[in-house]
Amino acid sequence: xxxxxxxxxxxxxxxxxxxxxxxxxxxxxxxxxxxxxxxxxxxxxxxxxxxxxxxxxxxxxxxxxxxxxxxxxxxxxxxxxxxxxxxxxxxxxxxxxxxxxxxxxxxxxxxxxxxxxxxxx
Amino acid sequence: xxxxxxxxxxxxxxxxxxxxxxxxxxxxxxxxxxxxxxxxxxxxxxxxxxxxxxxxxxxxxxxxxxxxxxxxxxxxxxxxxxxxxxxxxxxxxxxxxxxxxxxxxxxxxxxxxxxxxxxxx
DNA sequence: CCGTATCCAGGACGATACTG
DNA sequence: CAGTATCGTCCTGGATACGG
Numbered sequence: 001x002x003x004x005x006x007x008x009x010x011x012x013x014x015x016x017x018x019x020x021x022x023x024x025x026x027x028x029x030x031x032x033x034x035x036x037x038x039x040x041x042x043x044x045x046x047x048x049x050x051x052x053x054x055x056x057x058x059x060x061x062x063x064x065x066x067x068x069x070x071x072x073x074x075x076x077x078x079x080x081x082x083x084x085x086x087x088x089x090x091x092x093x094x095x096x097x098x099x100x101x102x103x104x105x106x107x108x109x110x111x112x113x114x115x116x117x118x119x120x121x
Numbered sequence: 122x123x124x125x126x127x128x129x130x131x132x133x134x135x136x137x138x139x140x141x142x143x144x145x146x147x148x149x150x151x152x153x154x155x156x157x158x159x160x161x162x163x164x165x166x167x168x169x170x171x172x173x174x175x176x177x178x179x180x181x182x183x184x185x186x187x188x189x190x191x192x193x194x195x196x197x198x199x200x201x202x203x204x205x206x207x208x209x210x211x212x213x214x215x216x217x218x219x220x221x222x223x224x225x226x227x228x229x230x231x232x233x234x235x236x237x238x239x240x241x242x
Numbered sequence: 243c244c245g246t247a248t249c250c251a252g253g254a255c256g257a258t259a260c261t262g
Numbered sequence: 263c264a265g266t267a268t269c270g271t272c273c274t275g276g277a278t279a280c281g282g
Contacts, residue, residue: 094222102138105212
């Protein structure tokens with residue numbers, strides 16, 4: 001019942017977990033799937049600017065980590081749905097907070113960046 | 122006073138903020154500075170496995186974004202301290218949650234990865 | 243509709259050596 | 263102690279074209 005994992009340890013497996021969470025598009029996919037299952041094209045449209053390749057890689061990695069499930073409903077044209085697992089939904093909680101922080105503090109960050117760029121005065 | 126920023130928009134500046142948060146070492150530095158100011162060597166020792174170069178780059182980027190302040194206390198040998206700003210402390214809240222999620226769900230993720238690697242049965 | 247194949251550019255990151 | 267300099271590698275991820 002003690003603390004088994006510590007991200008500060010160089011070889012702790014929690015490092016790989018953190019790395020996956022921090023991957024470029026993971027936070028977007030998790031937030032996008034908050035409302036319910038989505039199809040590939042729906043995700044691609046929702047997450048503006050992502051390429052099919054990046055989306056595919058992100059989905060595959062998240063599926064391998066048990067964060068979402070891919071359901072092929074067959075048919076023609078194909079119909080594939082992606083939905084968060086319970087594990088993925090639990091990740092939604094902290095990642096939604098991260099997203100909200102990012103959106104809330106844009107002005108602060110931009111102001112700081114401008115200040116950093118103007119060394120002379 | 123509606124929602125001004127949305128990470129799902131391709132050109133929204135919140136994207137760059139999210140990118141900085143998701144940068145490999147940001148979460149480690151923020152968590153490390155939770156207890157109070159630290160020196161360069163202290164940070165390097167605390168965050169096992171980080172190189173001086175990566176730490177320097179992370180600190181510079183976070184300083185430019187107003188997440189921390191660098192204080193050069195002079196002297197010889199040099200004495201430099203890094204401390205979270207109010208903005209950085211506010212980021213601590215969601216990032217601590219991310220860290221805790223990562224440490225808590227290592228077994229789930231590892232189990233999922235093993236399952237993903239064993240397609241035959 | 244749901245991807246894959248291929249190529250390629252840029253940046254992150256590590257190793258190592260060195261400095262005020 | 264607190265970095266910088268240099269080099270090289272890996273990997274992300276974008277563009278484009280194509281396939282089931």
